[in-house]
Amino acid sequence: MNARARYLDELDDALRVSRRRRARILAELGNHYDEAFAVEPGTADQRNGVVWQRLGAPAVVARACNVEAGRVATRSALALVAAVGVGVAGALAIAAHTGDASARSVSGGWLAIVQVVFFTAVLSAEVALAAWLRGVARVLATGTSPALRGFDRELVRRCGTVTLCALTMAAGGWAALLVVLTRTVRDGLDAGVILALALLTASVGLGWLGWSRLRFNVHDEPEWPNSVVELTGWHRAEGTLLTSISRWPIAVCAVMAIGSAMWVLFTAETATVVAAWPWATAQAAAVVLGFFGLGARLGLRNGGDLGVVA
Amino acid sequence: MSTEQWTGHLDTLILSVLETGPAHGYQAIVSLRERSDGVFELPEGTVYPALHRLERAGLLSSRRVVHAGRERRVYRLSARGRTALRSRRGQWREFSSAVTRVLEGSPA
Numbered sequence: 001m002n003a004r005a006r007y008l009d010e011l012d013d014a015l016r017v018s019r020r021r022r023a024r025i026l027a028e029l030g031n032h033y034d035e036a037f038a039v040e041p042g043t044a045d046q047r048n049g050v051v052w053q054r055l056g057a058p059a060v061v062a063r064a065c066n067v068e069a070g071r072v073a074t075r076s077a078l079a080l081v082a083a084v085g086v087g088v089a090g091a092l093a094i095a096a097h098t099g100d101a102s103a104r105s106v107s108g109g110w111l112a113i114v115q116v117v118f119f120t121a122v123l124s125a126e127v128a129l130a131a132w133l134r135g136v137a138r139v140l141a142t143g144t145s146p147a148l149r150g151f152d153r154e155l156v157r158r159c160g161t162v163t164l165c166a167l168t169m170a171a172g173g174w175a176a177l178l179v180v181l182t183r184t185v186r187d188g189l190d191a192g193v194i195l196a197l198a199l200l201t202a203s204v205g206l207g208w209l210g211w212s213r214l215r216f217n218v219h220d221e222p223e224w225p226n227s228v229v230e231l232t233g234w235h236r237a238e239g240t241l242l243t244s245i246s247r248w249p250i251a252v253c254a255v256m257a258i259g260s261a262m263w264v265l266f267t268a269e270t271a272t273v274v275a276a277w278p279w280a281t282a283q284a285a286a287v288v289l290g291f292f293g294l295g296a297r298l299g300l301r302n303g304g305d306l307g308v309v310a
Numbered sequence: 311m312s313t314e315q316w317t318g319h320l321d322t323l324i325l326s327v328l329e330t331g332p333a334h335g336y337q338a339i340v341s342l343r344e345r346s347d348g349v350f351e352l353p354e355g356t357v358y359p360a361l362h363r364l365e366r367a368g369l370l371s372s373r374r375v376v377h378a379g380r381e382r383r384v385y386r387l388s389a390r391g392r393t394a395l396r397s398r399r400g401q402w403r404e405f406s407s408a409v410t411r412v413l414e415g416s417p418a
Contacts, residue, residue, distance in 0.1 A: 024362075031380065031382055032335055036354075061356055061358075064355070064358075064359045068359035072366070
Protein backbone atom coordinates (compact mmCIF):
# COMPACT_ATOMS: atom_id res chain seq x y z
CA MET A 1 0.00 0.00 0.00
CA ASN A 2 1.48 3.40 -0.94
CA ALA A 3 1.55 6.42 1.35
CA ARG A 4 -1.48 8.05 -0.25
CA ALA A 5 -3.60 4.91 0.08
CA ARG A 6 -2.43 4.44 3.65
CA TYR A 7 -3.36 8.04 4.52
CA LEU A 8 -6.85 7.70 3.06
CA ASP A 9 -7.27 4.29 4.66
CA GLU A 10 -6.42 5.63 8.12
CA LEU A 11 -8.69 8.61 7.55
CA ASP A 12 -11.50 6.32 6.46
CA ASP A 13 -11.11 4.26 9.64
CA ALA A 14 -11.20 7.31 11.91
CA LEU A 15 -14.16 9.06 10.26
CA ARG A 16 -17.53 8.70 11.92
CA VAL A 17 -19.78 10.46 9.48
CA SER A 18 -22.49 9.43 7.04
CA ARG A 19 -21.54 7.38 4.00
CA ARG A 20 -22.20 10.30 1.65
CA ARG A 21 -20.11 12.72 3.71
CA ARG A 22 -17.34 10.13 4.03
CA ALA A 23 -17.15 9.66 0.26
CA ARG A 24 -16.94 13.40 -0.26
CA ILE A 25 -14.23 13.93 2.36
CA LEU A 26 -12.12 11.07 1.02
CA ALA A 27 -12.47 12.32 -2.55
CA GLU A 28 -11.49 15.87 -1.63
CA LEU A 29 -8.58 14.82 0.55
CA GLY A 30 -7.42 12.38 -2.13
CA ASN A 31 -7.42 15.19 -4.67
CA HIS A 32 -5.64 17.46 -2.26
CA TYR A 33 -2.98 14.81 -1.73
CA ASP A 34 -2.44 14.43 -5.47
CA GLU A 35 -2.26 18.19 -6.09
CA ALA A 36 0.21 18.76 -3.28
CA PHE A 37 2.31 15.74 -4.20
CA ALA A 38 2.59 16.95 -7.81
CA VAL A 39 4.11 20.31 -6.88
CA GLU A 40 6.41 19.30 -4.04
CA PRO A 41 10.11 18.88 -4.89
CA GLY A 42 12.25 15.91 -3.85
CA THR A 43 11.98 12.16 -3.94
CA ALA A 44 8.66 10.37 -3.62
CA ASP A 45 9.33 9.60 0.03
CA GLN A 46 10.19 13.22 0.81
CA ARG A 47 7.14 14.48 -1.04
CA ASN A 48 4.89 12.03 0.77
CA GLY A 49 6.37 13.15 4.07
CA VAL A 50 5.73 16.83 3.34
CA VAL A 51 2.20 16.25 2.05
CA TRP A 52 1.31 14.03 5.01
CA GLN A 53 2.62 16.65 7.44
CA ARG A 54 0.83 19.55 5.74
CA LEU A 55 -2.48 17.73 5.54
CA GLY A 56 -2.28 16.76 9.20
CA ALA A 57 -2.45 13.31 10.75
CA PRO A 58 -5.51 11.34 9.61
CA ALA A 59 -6.80 11.21 13.21
CA VAL A 60 -6.59 15.01 13.51
CA VAL A 61 -8.38 15.60 10.21
CA ALA A 62 -10.99 12.96 11.03
CA ARG A 63 -11.70 14.53 14.38
CA ALA A 64 -12.29 17.94 12.81
CA CYS A 65 -14.71 16.31 10.35
CA ASN A 66 -16.41 14.30 13.11
CA VAL A 67 -16.90 17.34 15.30
CA GLU A 68 -18.38 19.31 12.42
CA ALA A 69 -20.70 16.46 11.49
CA GLY A 70 -21.60 16.13 15.16
CA ARG A 71 -22.73 19.74 15.32
CA VAL A 72 -25.10 19.15 12.44
CA ALA A 73 -26.39 15.90 13.93
CA THR A 74 -26.93 17.53 17.31
CA ARG A 75 -28.95 20.34 15.76
CA SER A 76 -31.12 18.01 13.71
CA ALA A 77 -31.49 15.57 16.60
CA LEU A 78 -32.98 18.34 18.72
CA ALA A 79 -35.57 19.06 16.05
CA LEU A 80 -36.25 15.36 15.80
CA VAL A 81 -36.73 15.10 19.53
CA ALA A 82 -39.21 17.96 19.48
CA ALA A 83 -41.23 16.10 16.86
CA VAL A 84 -40.98 12.90 18.86
CA GLY A 85 -42.14 14.74 21.96
CA VAL A 86 -45.34 15.69 20.17
CA GLY A 87 -45.85 12.04 19.25
CA VAL A 88 -45.32 10.85 22.79
CA ALA A 89 -47.61 13.51 24.21
CA GLY A 90 -50.29 12.50 21.70
CA ALA A 91 -49.89 8.85 22.53
CA LEU A 92 -50.12 9.51 26.26
CA ALA A 93 -53.23 11.60 25.74
CA ILE A 94 -54.85 8.86 23.69
CA ALA A 95 -53.81 6.21 26.19
CA ALA A 96 -55.26 8.23 29.04
CA HIS A 97 -58.47 8.85 27.11
CA THR A 98 -59.13 5.35 25.85
CA GLY A 99 -57.37 3.22 28.46
CA ASP A 100 -59.22 0.95 30.81
CA ALA A 101 -58.42 2.11 34.30
CA SER A 102 -58.27 -1.41 35.69
CA ALA A 103 -54.96 -3.23 35.49
CA ARG A 104 -54.93 -6.40 33.42
CA SER A 105 -52.81 -9.47 33.23
CA VAL A 106 -50.79 -10.10 30.11
CA SER A 107 -49.52 -13.28 28.59
CA GLY A 108 -48.14 -14.81 25.42
CA GLY A 109 -47.24 -12.31 22.70
CA TRP A 110 -48.22 -9.37 24.83
CA LEU A 111 -45.75 -10.43 27.50
CA ALA A 112 -42.93 -10.42 24.93
CA ILE A 113 -43.92 -6.95 23.79
CA VAL A 114 -44.03 -5.73 27.37
CA GLN A 115 -40.56 -7.11 28.02
CA VAL A 116 -39.02 -5.44 25.00
CA VAL A 117 -40.71 -2.13 25.71
CA PHE A 118 -39.80 -2.30 29.37
CA PHE A 119 -36.16 -2.94 28.52
CA THR A 120 -36.14 0.06 26.17
CA ALA A 121 -37.79 2.31 28.70
CA VAL A 122 -35.52 1.48 31.63
CA LEU A 123 -32.33 1.50 29.60
CA SER A 124 -33.25 4.87 28.10
CA ALA A 125 -33.94 6.27 31.53
CA GLU A 126 -30.51 5.13 32.71
CA VAL A 127 -28.74 6.67 29.75
CA ALA A 128 -30.72 9.88 30.23
CA LEU A 129 -29.66 10.03 33.87
CA ALA A 130 -25.99 9.41 33.11
CA ALA A 131 -25.87 11.94 30.27
CA TRP A 132 -27.75 14.51 32.31
CA LEU A 133 -25.41 14.12 35.26
CA ARG A 134 -22.41 14.41 33.03
CA GLY A 135 -23.73 17.57 31.40
CA VAL A 136 -24.76 19.11 34.71
CA ALA A 137 -21.40 18.33 36.30
CA ARG A 138 -19.62 20.03 33.42
CA VAL A 139 -21.88 23.08 33.66
CA LEU A 140 -21.31 23.34 37.38
CA ALA A 141 -17.60 22.80 37.01
CA THR A 142 -17.26 25.52 34.42
CA GLY A 143 -19.91 27.83 35.83
CA THR A 144 -17.36 29.64 37.93
CA SER A 145 -14.82 29.81 35.12
CA PRO A 146 -14.23 33.22 33.56
CA ALA A 147 -14.40 31.71 30.08
CA LEU A 148 -16.40 28.62 29.17
CA ARG A 149 -14.24 26.83 26.67
CA GLY A 150 -15.62 25.68 23.36
CA PHE A 151 -15.36 21.98 24.05
CA ASP A 152 -17.17 22.41 27.37
CA ARG A 153 -20.10 24.06 25.63
CA GLU A 154 -20.06 21.36 22.99
CA LEU A 155 -20.01 18.57 25.56
CA VAL A 156 -22.90 20.07 27.52
CA ARG A 157 -24.93 20.52 24.34
CA ARG A 158 -24.32 16.93 23.34
CA CYS A 159 -25.13 15.58 26.78
CA GLY A 160 -28.35 17.58 26.68
CA THR A 161 -29.27 16.11 23.35
CA VAL A 162 -28.51 12.57 24.46
CA THR A 163 -30.61 13.20 27.56
CA LEU A 164 -33.54 14.49 25.54
CA CYS A 165 -33.38 11.61 23.08
CA ALA A 166 -33.13 9.05 25.86
CA LEU A 167 -35.91 10.66 27.88
CA THR A 168 -38.12 10.64 24.82
CA MET A 169 -37.49 6.96 24.35
CA ALA A 170 -38.12 6.30 28.03
CA ALA A 171 -41.36 8.27 27.93
CA GLY A 172 -42.42 6.42 24.80
CA GLY A 173 -41.65 3.10 26.46
CA TRP A 174 -43.55 3.88 29.62
CA ALA A 175 -46.50 5.16 27.63
CA ALA A 176 -46.50 1.96 25.59
CA LEU A 177 -46.48 -0.08 28.77
CA LEU A 178 -49.45 1.86 30.05
CA VAL A 179 -51.32 1.31 26.81
CA VAL A 180 -50.60 -2.42 26.73
CA LEU A 181 -51.11 -3.09 30.41
CA THR A 182 -54.29 -1.12 30.87
CA ARG A 183 -56.15 -2.67 27.95
CA THR A 184 -57.65 -6.10 27.94
CA VAL A 185 -56.48 -8.42 25.26
CA ARG A 186 -60.05 -9.65 25.13
CA ASP A 187 -61.17 -6.15 24.14
CA GLY A 188 -59.13 -6.51 20.99
CA LEU A 189 -57.20 -3.79 19.24
CA ASP A 190 -59.64 -0.97 18.83
CA ALA A 191 -58.80 2.11 16.81
CA GLY A 192 -57.59 4.06 19.86
CA VAL A 193 -55.07 1.42 20.89
CA ILE A 194 -53.85 0.92 17.34
CA LEU A 195 -53.32 4.66 16.92
CA ALA A 196 -51.58 4.93 20.27
CA LEU A 197 -49.27 2.03 19.51
CA ALA A 198 -48.49 3.42 16.07
CA LEU A 199 -47.60 6.80 17.56
CA LEU A 200 -45.48 5.17 20.23
CA THR A 201 -43.65 3.00 17.75
CA ALA A 202 -42.91 6.06 15.63
CA SER A 203 -41.80 8.00 18.70
CA VAL A 204 -39.40 5.36 19.92
CA GLY A 205 -38.12 4.79 16.39
CA LEU A 206 -37.47 8.47 15.78
CA GLY A 207 -35.96 8.89 19.24
CA TRP A 208 -33.61 6.03 18.48
CA LEU A 209 -32.70 7.61 15.17
CA GLY A 210 -31.84 10.91 16.82
CA TRP A 211 -29.86 9.12 19.46
CA SER A 212 -27.96 6.85 17.11
CA ARG A 213 -26.91 9.81 15.01
CA LEU A 214 -24.93 11.08 17.96
CA ARG A 215 -22.73 8.02 18.21
CA PHE A 216 -19.77 9.28 16.24
CA ASN A 217 -20.04 12.50 18.09
CA VAL A 218 -19.66 11.12 21.53
CA HIS A 219 -16.75 8.90 20.53
CA ASP A 220 -14.56 11.96 20.22
CA GLU A 221 -15.21 13.13 23.74
CA PRO A 222 -12.76 10.95 25.67
CA GLU A 223 -9.96 12.64 23.79
CA TRP A 224 -11.05 16.12 24.74
CA PRO A 225 -9.16 17.84 27.49
CA ASN A 226 -10.78 17.92 30.89
CA SER A 227 -11.95 21.12 32.41
CA VAL A 228 -9.24 22.62 34.60
CA VAL A 229 -11.74 24.15 36.96
CA GLU A 230 -11.74 22.53 40.37
CA LEU A 231 -15.09 21.76 41.95
CA THR A 232 -15.62 23.47 45.26
CA GLY A 233 -18.17 23.40 48.07
CA TRP A 234 -21.41 21.54 47.43
CA HIS A 235 -20.47 21.14 43.76
CA ARG A 236 -18.25 18.32 44.94
CA ALA A 237 -21.42 16.32 45.65
CA GLU A 238 -22.28 16.08 41.94
CA GLY A 239 -18.73 15.10 41.20
CA THR A 240 -18.85 12.39 43.83
CA LEU A 241 -22.21 11.09 42.58
CA LEU A 242 -21.03 11.04 39.01
CA THR A 243 -17.80 9.30 39.92
CA SER A 244 -19.77 6.75 41.94
CA ILE A 245 -22.01 5.95 39.00
CA SER A 246 -18.98 5.62 36.81
CA ARG A 247 -17.13 3.39 39.26
CA TRP A 248 -20.04 1.17 40.30
CA PRO A 249 -22.41 1.14 37.34
CA ILE A 250 -23.64 -2.36 38.19
CA ALA A 251 -24.95 -1.28 41.58
CA VAL A 252 -26.60 1.85 40.22
CA CYS A 253 -28.12 0.07 37.23
CA ALA A 254 -29.29 -2.87 39.28
CA VAL A 255 -31.05 -0.66 41.80
CA MET A 256 -32.76 1.29 39.04
CA ALA A 257 -33.66 -1.76 37.01
CA ILE A 258 -35.03 -3.78 39.93
CA GLY A 259 -36.92 -0.78 41.25
CA SER A 260 -38.43 -0.12 37.86
CA ALA A 261 -39.27 -3.78 37.35
CA MET A 262 -41.02 -4.02 40.66
CA TRP A 263 -42.93 -0.84 40.01
CA VAL A 264 -44.20 -2.16 36.70
CA LEU A 265 -44.99 -5.58 38.09
CA PHE A 266 -46.98 -4.27 41.02
CA THR A 267 -48.74 -1.69 38.94
CA ALA A 268 -49.61 -4.13 36.22
CA GLU A 269 -50.52 -6.92 38.58
CA THR A 270 -49.26 -9.33 36.00
CA ALA A 271 -48.75 -12.12 38.48
CA THR A 272 -48.13 -12.88 42.10
CA VAL A 273 -44.91 -11.51 43.55
CA VAL A 274 -43.39 -14.97 43.78
CA ALA A 275 -44.07 -15.79 40.15
CA ALA A 276 -42.87 -12.35 39.09
CA TRP A 277 -39.40 -12.61 40.63
CA PRO A 278 -37.72 -14.64 37.84
CA TRP A 279 -39.16 -12.28 35.28
CA ALA A 280 -38.01 -9.22 37.21
CA THR A 281 -34.53 -10.69 37.69
CA ALA A 282 -34.17 -11.47 34.00
CA GLN A 283 -35.30 -7.97 33.11
CA ALA A 284 -32.88 -6.38 35.55
CA ALA A 285 -29.99 -8.45 34.22
CA ALA A 286 -30.85 -7.56 30.64
CA VAL A 287 -30.99 -3.86 31.50
CA VAL A 288 -27.66 -3.93 33.31
CA LEU A 289 -25.96 -5.74 30.44
CA GLY A 290 -27.57 -3.39 27.96
CA PHE A 291 -26.28 -0.40 29.84
CA PHE A 292 -22.78 -1.83 29.76
CA GLY A 293 -22.87 -2.09 25.99
CA LEU A 294 -24.72 1.09 25.25
CA GLY A 295 -23.19 3.17 28.04
CA ALA A 296 -19.70 2.48 26.75
CA ARG A 297 -20.75 3.23 23.20
CA LEU A 298 -22.16 6.58 24.21
CA GLY A 299 -19.06 7.43 26.20
CA LEU A 300 -21.05 7.73 29.39
CA ARG A 301 -19.00 5.38 31.52
CA ASN A 302 -15.54 6.80 31.03
CA GLY A 303 -14.52 7.82 34.53
CA GLY A 304 -11.38 9.51 33.26
CA ASP A 305 -13.30 12.14 31.33
CA LEU A 306 -16.01 13.31 33.61
CA GLY A 307 -14.89 16.89 33.67
CA VAL A 308 -14.31 16.53 37.37
CA VAL A 309 -11.08 17.18 39.14
CA ALA A 310 -11.27 15.00 42.24
CA MET B 311 1.37 33.04 15.82
CA SER B 312 -0.35 30.16 17.59
CA THR B 313 -3.13 28.38 15.75
CA GLU B 314 -5.65 29.18 18.52
CA GLN B 315 -5.18 32.90 17.91
CA TRP B 316 -6.59 32.86 14.43
CA THR B 317 -8.64 29.71 13.83
CA GLY B 318 -11.70 31.56 15.18
CA HIS B 319 -11.45 33.69 12.05
CA LEU B 320 -10.98 30.76 9.68
CA ASP B 321 -14.45 31.07 8.13
CA THR B 322 -13.90 34.75 7.33
CA LEU B 323 -10.44 34.06 5.91
CA ILE B 324 -11.82 31.36 3.62
CA LEU B 325 -14.59 33.66 2.40
CA SER B 326 -11.97 36.30 1.70
CA VAL B 327 -9.76 33.91 -0.23
CA LEU B 328 -12.70 32.86 -2.40
CA GLU B 329 -13.74 36.45 -3.04
CA THR B 330 -11.23 36.69 -5.85
CA GLY B 331 -12.80 33.77 -7.70
CA PRO B 332 -13.85 30.12 -7.50
CA ALA B 333 -11.23 27.66 -6.32
CA HIS B 334 -10.99 24.04 -5.30
CA GLY B 335 -9.94 23.11 -1.78
CA TYR B 336 -6.23 22.83 -2.43
CA GLN B 337 -6.09 26.17 -4.28
CA ALA B 338 -7.98 27.94 -1.50
CA ILE B 339 -5.68 26.52 1.17
CA VAL B 340 -2.50 27.39 -0.74
CA SER B 341 -3.86 30.88 -1.32
CA LEU B 342 -4.57 31.25 2.38
CA ARG B 343 -1.03 30.19 3.22
CA GLU B 344 0.59 32.44 0.63
CA ARG B 345 -1.48 35.53 1.32
CA SER B 346 -0.57 35.27 5.00
CA ASP B 347 3.13 34.73 4.21
CA GLY B 348 2.93 31.35 5.89
CA VAL B 349 1.57 32.74 9.17
CA PHE B 350 -1.80 31.01 8.78
CA GLU B 351 -0.66 27.46 8.63
CA LEU B 352 -2.70 24.65 10.12
CA PRO B 353 -3.31 21.01 9.22
CA GLU B 354 -4.68 21.57 5.74
CA GLY B 355 -7.12 18.69 5.98
CA THR B 356 -8.96 20.45 8.79
CA VAL B 357 -9.95 23.28 6.43
CA TYR B 358 -12.37 21.00 4.57
CA PRO B 359 -14.89 20.76 7.41
CA ALA B 360 -14.90 24.58 7.45
CA LEU B 361 -15.57 24.65 3.70
CA HIS B 362 -18.45 22.21 4.21
CA ARG B 363 -19.82 24.29 7.09
CA LEU B 364 -19.78 27.46 4.99
CA GLU B 365 -21.49 25.66 2.15
CA ARG B 366 -24.18 24.37 4.46
CA ALA B 367 -24.70 27.90 5.75
CA GLY B 368 -25.26 29.05 2.17
CA LEU B 369 -22.19 31.29 2.14
CA LEU B 370 -20.45 29.11 -0.45
CA SER B 371 -21.69 26.91 -3.25
CA SER B 372 -19.79 24.05 -4.80
CA ARG B 373 -19.91 21.91 -7.91
CA ARG B 374 -17.88 19.07 -9.27
CA VAL B 375 -15.78 19.72 -12.35
CA VAL B 376 -13.49 17.42 -14.29
CA HIS B 377 -10.09 18.91 -14.99
CA ALA B 378 -7.32 16.97 -16.78
CA GLY B 379 -9.20 13.76 -16.16
CA ARG B 380 -9.43 14.46 -12.43
CA GLU B 381 -12.64 15.29 -10.65
CA ARG B 382 -12.49 18.28 -8.32
CA ARG B 383 -14.99 20.16 -6.22
CA VAL B 384 -14.84 23.88 -6.90
CA TYR B 385 -16.11 26.33 -4.28
CA ARG B 386 -17.59 29.70 -5.13
CA LEU B 387 -18.65 32.59 -2.91
CA SER B 388 -22.43 33.04 -2.95
CA ALA B 389 -24.24 36.38 -2.85
CA ARG B 390 -25.02 35.70 0.79
CA GLY B 391 -21.37 34.90 1.42
CA ARG B 392 -20.33 38.17 -0.18
CA THR B 393 -22.67 40.10 2.11
CA ALA B 394 -21.43 38.17 5.14
CA LEU B 395 -17.83 38.86 4.19
CA ARG B 396 -18.50 42.60 3.87
CA SER B 397 -20.07 42.62 7.30
CA ARG B 398 -17.30 40.55 8.92
CA ARG B 399 -14.64 42.67 7.30
CA GLY B 400 -16.20 45.81 8.79
CA GLN B 401 -16.39 44.20 12.21
CA TRP B 402 -12.77 43.09 11.97
CA ARG B 403 -11.55 46.58 11.02
CA GLU B 404 -13.40 48.08 13.94
CA PHE B 405 -12.07 45.43 16.32
CA SER B 406 -8.47 45.51 15.11
CA SER B 407 -8.23 49.28 15.13
CA ALA B 408 -9.58 49.33 18.69
CA VAL B 409 -7.05 46.71 19.77
CA THR B 410 -4.25 48.62 18.05
CA ARG B 411 -5.27 51.85 19.77
CA VAL B 412 -5.27 50.15 23.14
CA LEU B 413 -1.99 48.31 22.61
CA GLU B 414 -0.15 51.31 21.26
CA GLY B 415 -1.59 53.64 23.84
CA SER B 416 -2.81 56.30 21.40
CA PRO B 417 -6.04 58.20 22.17
CA ALA B 418 -9.16 57.45 20.10
